[in-house]
Amino acid sequence: MTLRELPSILHVDMDAFFVSVELTVRPELRGKPVIVGGAGNRGVVAAASYAARSYGVHSAMPSTRARRLCPNAIFLQGNHALYSEVSKRVMAIFGRYTPEIEPLSLDEAFLDVGGSLRRLGTPEFIANQIRDEVFAKEGLYCSVGGATTKFLSKLASEAAKPVATRSGPKPGLGVKIIEPGTELAFLHPQPVKALWGVGKVTLDKLQRIGVETVGDLARLPVETVIAGVGKASGRHLHELANARDPRHVVPNVASKSVSHEETFASDLFDRSALDREFVRMADSVGSRLRKSSTAGRTVAIKVRFGDFTTITRSITVSTPIDSGSEIVRLAKSLLDQVDIGPGIRLLGVGVQSLTEDTTRQLSLALDEQPAERRSEVDAAVDSIRARFGAGSIGPAVLADSTGFRVKQKGDQPWGPDESGPNE
Helix, strand or coil, rough: CCCCCCCCCEEEECCCCCHHHHHHHHHHHHCCEEECCCCCCCCCEEEHHHHCCCCCCCCCCCCHHHHHCCCEEEEEEECCHHHHHHHHHHHHHHHCCCCCCEEECCCCEEECCHHHHHHCCCCCHEEEEEHHHHHHHCCCCCCEECCCCCCHHHHHHHCCCCEECCCCCCCCCCCEEEECCHHHHCCCCCEHHCCCCCCCHHHHHHHHHHHCEEEHHHHCCHHHHHHHHHHHHHHHHHHHCCCCCCCCCCCCCCEEEEEEEEEEEEECCCCHHHHHHHHHHHHHHHHHHHHCCEEEEEEEEEEEEECEEEEEEEEEEEECCCCHHHHHHHHHHHHHHCCCCCCEEEEEEEEEEEEEECCCCCCCCCCCCCCHHHHHHHHHHHHHHHHHHHHHHHHHHHHEEEEEEECCCCCCCCCCCCCCCCC
């Protein structure tokens, strides 16, 4: 077997990452049912310890349901800045084994270690070395899957994870390598929902044509699958079911968008309150864009009503923007198209179609602040915040008796506590 044929694509997934990071600074909570997420009636679970998972709690579950399942759960609001810092250190550990790293989120990444095999050893040896080093340096566990394709390595890491049981967590394999020639034997018994792209709607369509496992799907003619779920999705899923995935690990993937959204403790009906939230969010998004030296041409808003109906609106401009004032102007124009009468549960704003070209076109409009003046103001604000902190300066509309309540990346990502920002 040549090096090229070895299962050199690894998927590393941190175990209960947010909770595990919290336990490194709060070790007295080890073994207890800990949940990171929004504790209020509109919160959601971001991560759950294995003790909490034994009650049926899982990520993305409404916090109210998590409390019913696990009345003695300990809720932590979470610290996104801390998780980001730990994630950077973990990714740096991965970088000791290969430069070919494709992060998927703060707590998982694909690694192509094909170029490191002669120097470091087999994929399994490298995977175990990574686990050992992450634990030694950060006190965190991770699960590693290895295969010749990306999606199989992700399934393998899932198979390597611990399992929550009512008697306590059952240790997992830690490392699971799918050797060449055994892919179908591993893959075909899996439930078809294990495939990427099989959500509830697609699962219902597949079950209507008799598909329950990946093997059931693989044995069908591709034409039958296409007739059942559509051409693009059908062909893609049939390829995956036969262990064919041509995608490579792509390092240094640029962000496609920068956004911020928030769920309110109670529905907002007042336009002026919504406008203030837009200012707060746009100020944060613009600051993050400038920090990364990027700008975008498309501004999008997300609106979720009290009945959970969700809509999006977007507008594209000719010149890339990174200024909060310009983002909020466009966001407000989009909200003008929306009937806010039913009350808004969640509001979000983001900038898409990102580019590193931050060249600004001179404006001749008399009723707008010139782009060059906005740029000077933004640069001054960024400089003051860098020296004195995020709350040292901001839009006047956000000021109150305590100062400026500015948004930062990761603020309330999982919903409000019992009191929200609008109360």
